[in-house]
Ligand SMILES: Nc1ncnc2c1ncn2[C@@H]1O[C@H](COP(=O)(O)OP(=O)(O)O)[C@@H](O)[C@H]1O
């Protein structure tokens with residue numbers, strides 16, 4: 145699958161009553177890592193859910209390589225080439241590593257293709273191959289993180305949305321995770337990286353957006369964002385960066 149672009153224009157998204165996102169626009173260029181930064185509760189996961197069709201927008205457009213996907217069913221959106229790695233990883237603890245990976249290719253009917261993709265995932269994560277027959281619930285947190293990313297790659301996406309991959313991981317695994325994300329991108333996959341870990345995210349991202357209270361409060365290249373007053377005040381200023 146070739147790298148896909150994403151263009152979100154002026155979407156409003158909410159659950160029951162109040163809107164969580166208001167007038168949000170975001171562009172993820174094909175072949176780039178675009179990051180979405182913001183504090184807890186700012187609406188990052190809601191935006192990820194809106195793109196996937198899990199919480200469809202009330203208004204606005206979401207274009208994947210030019211095609212409007214807002215309102216399509218989740219499986220249709222996934223079938224167009226978006227891979228999702230949910231917050232909290234959510235591997236199936238009672239399934240083996242191999243079985244978990246297979247669930248990431250549930251739309252693929254060709255068994256040989258599934259096997260080829262699994263080999264590719266094992267090339268990225270040799271540790272997963274060593275643990276292939278092990279139940280996912282018995283893996284370490286870092287290994288579960290690898291498994292969730294591997295599962296996201298099994299669909300051979302053109303755009304991968306990763307929701308807070310570094311949450312709850314030790315610094316060593318966080319670093320490894322970001323290196324893997326960079327390698328996946330370099331292999332030709334667009335990435336929308338949702339994170340709170342500002343420093344390391346801006347090291348791997350090309351461009352980014354900052355959400356606050358459901359609105360975009362800053363956007364630009366990673367270099368521009370590093371100097372942005374909103375970010376400096378919210379993160380760098382208080383954390384000695
Ligand atoms: N399923 C839901 N139903 C109702 N409100 C929700 C739901 N999920 C999230 N919210 C609310 O939406 C806001 C944004 O949440 P979320 O998108 O999870 O933010 P983030 O991922 O940036 O932490 C929060 O106020 C949260 O309480």
Ligand SMILES: [Mg+2]
Nearest residue numbers: 188189190231
């Ligand atoms: Mg979230």
